[in-house]
Each structure stands twice: as C-alpha cells, then as structure tokens.
Amino acid sequence: MLFNELGLSAELLRAIDKKGYHKTTPIQRQAIPVILDGTDVLACAQTGTGKTAGFTLPILQRLQKPSSGPRHVQALILTPTRELAAQVAESVRDYGYHLPFKATVIFGGVSINTQIAKLRKGTDVVVATPGRLLDHIERNTIDLSRIKILVLDEADRMLDMGFIRDIRRILKKLPRRRQNLLFSATFSNEIRRLATDLLNAPIEIQVAARNALADGVAQVAHPVDRARKRALLSHRIRSENWRQVLVFTRTKHGANRLAEQLSKDGLNTVAIHGNKSQASRTRALKEFKDGTVRILVATDIAARGLDIDKLPHVVNYELPHVAEDYVHRIGRTARAGQKGHAVSLVCVDEKKLLLGIERLLKHEIEKEIIPGYEPDPRIKVTPITNGRSRQTTSRRSSLKNKKYSGPSKNRGKQRQRSRDQRRRAS
Numbered sequence: 001m002l003f004n005e006l007g008l009s010a011e012l013l014r015a016i017d018k019k020g021y022h023k024t025t026p027i028q029r030q031a032i033p034v035i036l037d038g039t040d041v042l043a044c045a046q047t048g049t050g051k052t053a054g055f056t057l058p059i060l061q062r063l064q065k066p067s068s069g070p071r072h073v074q075a076l077i078l079t080p081t082r083e084l085a086a087q088v089a090e091s092v093r094d095y096g097y098h099l100p101f102k103a104t105v106i107f108g109g110v111s112i113n114t115q116i117a118k119l120r121k122g123t124d125v126v127v128a129t130p131g132r133l134l135d136h137i138e139r140n141t142i143d144l145s146r147i148k149i150l151v152l153d154e155a156d157r158m159l160d161m162g163f164i165r166d167i168r169r170i171l172k173k174l175p176r177r178r179q180n181l182l183f184s185a186t187f188s189n190e191i192r193r194l195a196t197d198l199l200n201a202p203i204e205i206q207v208a209a210r211n212a213l214a215d216g217v218a219q220v221a222h223p224v225d226r227a228r229k230r231a232l233l234s235h236r237i238r239s240e241n242w243r244q245v246l247v248f249t250r251t252k253h254g255a256n257r258l259a260e261q262l263s264k265d266g267l268n269t270v271a272i273h274g275n276k277s278q279a280s281r282t283r284a285l286k287e288f289k290d291g292t293v294r295i296l297v298a299t300d301i302a303a304r305g306l307d308i309d310k311l312p313h314v315v316n317y318e319l320p321h322v323a324e325d326y327v328h329r330i331g332r333t334a335r336a337g338q339k340g341h342a343v344s345l346v347c348v349d350e351k352k353l354l355l356g357i358e359r360l361l362k363h364e365i366e367k368e369i370i371p372g373y374e375p376d377p378r379i380k381v382t383p384i385t386n387g388r389s390r391q392t393t394s395r396r397s398s399l400k401n402k403k404y405s406g407p408s409k410n411r412g413k414q415r416q417r418s419r420d421q422r423r424r425a426s
Contacts, residue, residue: 001023001024001029002022002023002024003016003021003022003023003024003028006024006028006029006032006033006036007033007036008032008057008058008061009061009099011098011099012057012060012061012095012096012098012099014097014098015094015095015096015097015098016053016057016095018094018097019094019095021053024050025049025050025054025207026049026207027043027045027049027050027051027054027205027207028050028051028053028054028057030043030205030207031043031051031054031055031058031205032054032057032058034203034205035054035055035058035059035062035179035181036058036061036062038062038179039179039201039202039203040179040180040181040199040200040201040202040203041055041180041181041182041183041199041202041203041204041205042182042184042187042195042199042202042203042204042205043181043182043183043184043204043205043206043207044184044185044186044187044205044206044207045183045184045185045205045206045207046185046331049207051153051183052087052088052091052153053091053095055077055151055153055181055183056088056091056092056095057095059075059125059149059151060092060095060096060099060101060125062148062149062179063075063101063124063125063148063149064148065099065100065101066100066101066122066124070122071102071121071122071123071124072122072124072143072146073123073124073125073126073142073143073144073146073147074124074125074146074147074148074149075124075125075126075147075148075149075150075151076125076126076128076144076147076149076150076151076174077092077125077126077127077128077150077151077153078128078129078130078133078150078151078152078153078158078167078170079127079128079129079153079154079158080129080153080154080157080158080161080163081129081157082107082108082109082129082278082281083281083285083306084153084154085105085106085107085127085128085129086105086107086282087306088105088127088153089103089104089105089125089127092125092127096125101124101125102121102122102123102124102125103123103124103125103126103127104118104119104123104125104126104127105126105127105128106126106127106128106129106132106133106136106142107128107129107132107278108129108131108132108135108278109277109278109279110278110279112132112135112136112139115132115136115141116136116139116141119136119141119142120141126142130158130163130166130167130170131163131166133170134166134169134170137169137170137173144170144173144174145173145174145175146175147174147175147178148178148179149178149179149180149181150174150178150179150180150181151181151182151183152167152180152181152182152183152184152194152198153183154183154184154185155182155183155184155191155194156184156185156186156188156190156191157185159188159190159191159194164190164194167194171198180198180199180200180202182194182195182198182199182202187206216334216338216339216340217330217331217333217334217340217341217342218339218340218341218342219330219342219344219365219366220341220342220343220344220365220366220367220368221343221344221345221346221354221365221366221367221368222343222344222345222346222367222368222369222370222373223346223347223348223367223369223375224345224346224347224369224370224373224375225347225348225373225375225376225379226347226348226349228373229317229345229347230258230261230262230265231373232345232370232373233247233262233315233317233345234262234265234267235370235372235373236343236370237267237294237295238267242294242312242313243291243294243312244288244291244294244308244311244312244313245294245295245296245312245313245314245315246288246295246296246298246306246308246311246313246314246315246332246333247295247296247297247298247314247315247317248297248298248299248300248314248315248316248317248318248320248329249297249298249299249317249318250299250300250318250320250321251299252273252274252275252299254317254318255271255272255273255297255298255299256271256273258271258297258317259271259295259297262295262297267294267295268292268293268294268295269293269294269295269296269297270284270287270288270293270295270296270297271284271296271297271298272284272285272296272297272298272299273298273299274299284296285306288308289308289309297317300320300325300328300329306332308332310338311332311333311340312333312339312340312341313333313340313341313342313343314329314330314332314333314340314341314342314343315342315343315344315345316329316330316342316343316344316345317345318345318350319344319346319350319353319354319357320353321353321384323353323356323357323359323360324360326344326357326360327360327361329342330342344365347375348375348379348380348381349381349382349383349384350384351381353384
C-alpha cells in the first residue's frame with residue numbers, strides 16, 4: 001500500500017516523499033487508519049518496522065493547528081532512553097516540516113533550564129523520558145492538562161528499566177479523555193496489565209512475532225581467535241570498503257579499547273556507552289549518521305533505541321550473554337524493508353553462546369573462515385563470566401542468609417535515592 005492511499009494530508013505526503021518513502025510497512029498501514037479515527041491502540045512491533053512513522057504521521061494530522069494565542073502541549077510521547085527520545089523528536093520535526101507545529105524533546109543529562117525556556121515559548125508535541133518529565137512536573141514548568149494523545153513507545157523496555165511508578169505518576173497529571181497508543185516489542189503479562197489500566201477499547205495490532213528477524217538481514221559468523229578479532233575486523237572493513245559499521249561489545253571498557261585500536265588502524269571510530277556524557281553520545285551518533293565517523297562501537301544499553309536509516313553493517317565483535325540481545329543488535333540493520341549485513345566474530349570461548357542464539361532463531365548461522373585468520377585448534381576454551389549475573393547471584397545469596405530485623409528506618413530514603421538515580425539516568 002502507498003502512503004497516498006491512507007488519507008494523509010498533502011503536507012505530510014510532501015514530507016514523506018522528501019524522505020524517500022513511498023510504500024507503507026505492515027505496522028504503518030494497520031496503525032495509521034486506526035489512529036486517525038481516534039481509537040486507542042495496543043501494538044506489538046519490533047524496532048525497525050517503521051512504527052515511529054506509524055504513530056507520528058497520524059498524530060500530526062490529528063493535532064489542532066495553533067491559533068494566535070499561546071501554544072499548549074497536545075501530544076506526549078514517552079520513551080525509555082535519551083537516544084530514542086531524540087530520534088522520535090527528529091521524526092516529528094521531519095514529518096511535520098510543512099505544518100505549523102513545534103516539538104520539544106526532554107531528557108536527562110543536559111541542562112533543564114534550556115528545556116524550560118523552550119517550554120515557556122510554547123510547544124505542541126513533547127517527546128520525553130519519564131524521569132526528566134517528572135522533574136518538570138514537580139517544578140511546574142510543563143502543563144499536561146490539555147494532552148489529547150499519549151504514546152508509550154517501547155513500553156516493555158520502560159517496564160524493564162523500572163519506570164512503571166514514574167509512568168503511573170505521569171498518568172495522574174493527564175486529562176482522562178485522551179487517545180492512548182501503546183507500542184511494545186512483546187505482549188507480556190505486565191504489558192497486558194498496563195494496557196488494561198491505560199487503554200479504552202483498544203484495537204490490537206501485531207505485525208511481527210517475538211525474536212523475528214527482518215528478511216533482509218544476511219547473517220554470517222566468522223570463527224577466529226579472540227586475539228585476532230580486531231585484525232580481522234579491520235581487514236574486512238578495509239578490503240570490502242565498509243563505510244558505516246555499528247560494532248557491539250559486551251562491556252564499556254571493551255568498547256573504549258576497541259575504538260582506540262581501530263582508530264590506530266586508521267579507521268575513524270568512536271565509542272558510546274553509559275559512562276559517556278549525553279553531549280558526547282549525541283555528537284558521536286550525529287557524526288556516525290552523517291558519515292563523519294565510519295565506525296561506532298557500542299554496548300547494548302547505549303545502543304537501545306538507535307535508529308540509523310539504511311545502516312548497512314552490524315558486527316558482533318563479542319556475542320551477547322543473552323540470545324535475545326543478538327536479535328536486538330542485528331535489528332539495527334535491514335530496517336523498514338532495507339537490506340543489511342550482520343557479522344559475528346566468534347572465538348572458541350563463544351561457541352556455546354552461538355549455539356544458544358541458533359536455538360533461539362531455530363536455524364544455523366552460516367560459518368565462514370577467512371583465509372589467513374583460521375582459528376588455532378590448540379587454544380583451549382576459557383569460560384566467559386557474566387559479571388552482572390554473578391553479582392546478582394551473590395546479592396541474592398547474601399539477602400537469603402541475612403536475618404530479617406524489621407523495617408529499616410532508612411528504607412524510604414533508599415527508595416527515594418534509587419528513584420532519583422533512575423530519573424537522572426533517563
């Protein structure tokens with residue numbers, strides 16, 4: 001189906017045409033007509049399916065055009081991460097280029113005063129992470145009393161990141177009569193419960209099964225010794241002239257080290273992870289998108305929500321501990337019907353991780369040994385430790401052995417500190 005068959009305005013169709021899109025994706029052709037009708041939506045859609053346009057386009061069409069008076073917030077879009085918030089706001093601006101609406105993005109890690117100044121000037125659409133939005137609510141620097149449309153984007157991740165209480169606090173500040181759109185990669189029991197509380201007679205849309213991969217992803221695994229991974233990666237990038245490559249590591253330290261090594265190889269590389277400032281993460285992503293930076297090395301947390309149009313190559317420099325994270329990683333490429341290439345560099349220590357991924361996918365991944373980089377059969381397996389799991393196990397053991405001594409006087413303060421830390425992280 002073409003976009004011009006969906007009843008979208010001429011202004012929106014001009015913006016869509018400028019971005020080079022003509023045919024709709026399944027989530028777009030199912031969601032857009034329903035949202036235009038004003039109906040609540042519960043949608044299961046993976047990243048890379050075009051879901052952002054699926055709710056952004058009809059929202060812009062449904063907004064009331066501002067009069068000569070002051071603007072007020074009409075649509076609120078909540079996202080789990082800063083990067084996703086920035087990219088959704090960019091989509092709102094791109095699609096609304098020919099419309100008289102203003103969008104403001106709100107997240108932590110940057111000056112709140114700049115955001116306050118923008119809100120005072122008036123805005124129609126706010127894209128926000130829950131923590132920083134609550135900061136504005138508590139300061140009375142944002143008025144949500146006239147919200148007409150609420151979107152929870154990647155709601156399953158927001159629940160995973162512990163934002164459910166923040167979301168419920170935000171919901172209390174919104175008018176009861178509004179349209180609600182909930183997008184999630186899974187329909188877990190928690191999502192179902194949230195949908196029951198939030199949505200009113202919703203239309204349910206499901207376009208992709210969990211852990212499904214886009215048809216356009218070509219996957220290959222290269223067996224190679226751990227010590228030769230970086231050399232092989234440099235070789236492939238140079239010999240095949242890869243111009244834009246997203247590389248995943250398991251740790252922040254590993255991301256920094258690999259970025260430094262690739263830079264020494266003469267390949268323009270930057271790393272993003274949780275220890276980087278928001279300004280440096282935003283700058284690195286911008287430079288990667290515009291081609292200034294050739295290689296972006298990222299951890300799983302930092303890469304959540306990355307939306308890079310027509311990204312050709314994703315490399316698993318190290319396989320993830322959790323098989324589902326592999327699907328999320330390579331889902332960065334082959335988005336919205338594009339073609340993509342997913343490469344995994346697998347040392348002998350990672351064979352079990354690769355088997356787990358193949359069990360999840362229910363098929364084998366093609367193996368290809370690159371001449372000159374054959375793995376040494378004499379190298380013995382070294383178990384890969386998952387520090388996070390070990391820490392969790394240790395904590396559970398200590399709690400199990402610790403005798404209960406009644407409620408702690410400081411428990412309330414501890415909970416508040418945890419909420420404040422989570423809010424600053426968003």
